[in-house]
Amino acid sequence: FYKRKMSGESNEGKSVLDRYMALPQPDDKVQCTYVWIDGTGENLRSKTKTVKFVPKSPKELPTWSFDGSCSYLAEGNNSDVYLHPVALYRDPFRLGNNKIVLCETSKYNKKPTQTNHRKSCNLVMEKAKDQKPWFGIQQEYTLLDSDKHPYGWPKKGFPGPQGPYFCGVGADKVYGRDVVEAHYRACMYAGVNISGTNAEVMPAQWEFQIGPCEGIEMGDDLWMARFLLHRVAEDFGLLVTMDPKPMKGEWKGAGAHTNFSTRKMREDNGIIEIERAIDKLSRHHIRHIKAYDPHEGKDNERRLTGGNETSSIHDFSAGVANRGCSIRIPRECAEDRKGYLEDRRPSSNCDPYQVTEVLVKTCCLDE
Numbered sequence: 001f002y003k004r005k006m007s008g009e010s011n012e013g014k015s016v017l018d019r020y021m022a023l024p025q026p027d028d029k030v031q032c033t034y035v036w037i038d039g040t041g042e043n044l045r046s047k048t049k050t051v052k053f054v055p056k057s058p059k060e061l062p063t064w065s066f067d068g069s070c071s072y073l074a075e076g077n078n079s080d081v082y083l084h085p086v087a088l089y090r091d092p093f094r095l096g097n098n099k100i101v102l103c104e105t106s107k108y109n110k111k112p113t114q115t116n117h118r119k120s121c122n123l124v125m126e127k128a129k130d131q132k133p134w135f136g137i138q139q140e141y142t143l144l145d146s147d148k149h150p151y152g153w154p155k156k157g158f159p160g161p162q163g164p165y166f167c168g169v170g171a172d173k174v175y176g177r178d179v180v181e182a183h184y185r186a187c188m189y190a191g192v193n194i195s196g197t198n199a200e201v202m203p204a205q206w207e208f209q210i211g212p213c214e215g216i217e218m219g220d221d222l223w224m225a226r227f228l229l230h231r232v233a234e235d236f237g238l239l240v241t242m243d244p245k246p247m248k249g250e251w252k253g254a255g256a257h258t259n260f261s262t263r264k265m266r267e268d269n270g271i272i273e274i275e276r277a278i279d280k281l282s283r284h285h286i287r288h289i290k291a292y293d294p295h296e297g298k299d300n301e302r303r304l305t306g307g308n309e310t311s312s313i314h315d316f317s318a319g320v321a322n323r324g325c326s327i328r329i330p331r332e333c334a335e336d337r338k339g340y341l342e343d344r345r346p347s348s349n350c351d352p353y354q355v356t357e358v359l360v361k362t363c364c365l366d367e
Helices: 002-007 011-021 118-127 177-190 217-235 271-282 285-291 331-336 352-363
Strands: 030-037 044-051 064-067 080-090 099-106 134-144 194-199 205-214 239-241 256-261 318-320 327-329 341-343
Touching (some): 044 064, 080 177, 080 217, 134 217, 134 352, 177 217, 205 217, 217 352, 271 285, 271 331, 271 341, 271 352, 327 331
Parallel strands (some): 318 327
Antiparallel strands (some): 030 044, 080 099, 134 205, 134 239, 256 341, 327 341
């Protein structure tokens, strides 16, 4: 009953699929799902190929190609775009030896496509690897019904005011927990470094946390977690939006608050390094705002208003335990005089490769 209620699909239809998925798979055949970021810089695409071995590393897998003109990455008269495997995960949907493969994309001349920001991010992370940059990203998102209305909301009205929903318990306070639990377990099985989840301030809004991750792994794991979330929600007949302001008015927006530290920040008296990094960030506010959503700040304009636990997009600010600032120093870090800082500016639909790259450029490389 619950499956029908959430997705509109029958249990009978699911059991038909299960019958085929239970068919034995040949030992010498492995299904590898290649996943990539399309030309929007926000959405993901995928397709599957069969290989005759069990891959242990993405380097073992072949380069593939696809029609870039159908995913906003190329023109029709020169449409082949290459897929280069860069990260390998276990497949929580097909199970067994099957894999999901995160890929970079390149054009006909082997140069990165316009939304392949991993290439430059990886170069920056290599430059700064001695400083051991760690990241954790708090990914907020909203579940939608098939009509693109927030899941669980009245169809011709609104739920009660914000207040009882954050980390709430009870069918009148949280909507879509089954999707959240399924996604959490899928991430753990796949090998994504997911560290937690919670219901957010707006009903049907949730958050999961990825990290701590070092260097390029932050972007890899967050993009894979997003793919898994969309794929899990698909099974429940629901949609996921990463829009930073899905509902107008006083409803809370969605961000991708980014925790950041270096080895020196985590050592005794690291607060000095944290404050030094904040000073550097204060001098590059506009550059960071442009990197923190796919439309160079246009999406964040709707969210960073100075209300609903946000800073103003126009001003840089920092403070201890202040969620209305651009940069928050957690209370325990101020007391311990070491730890990390939280950049609260990145939008929920940001590219984590761009976010982590600009943080390292500003704070570690002084570029």
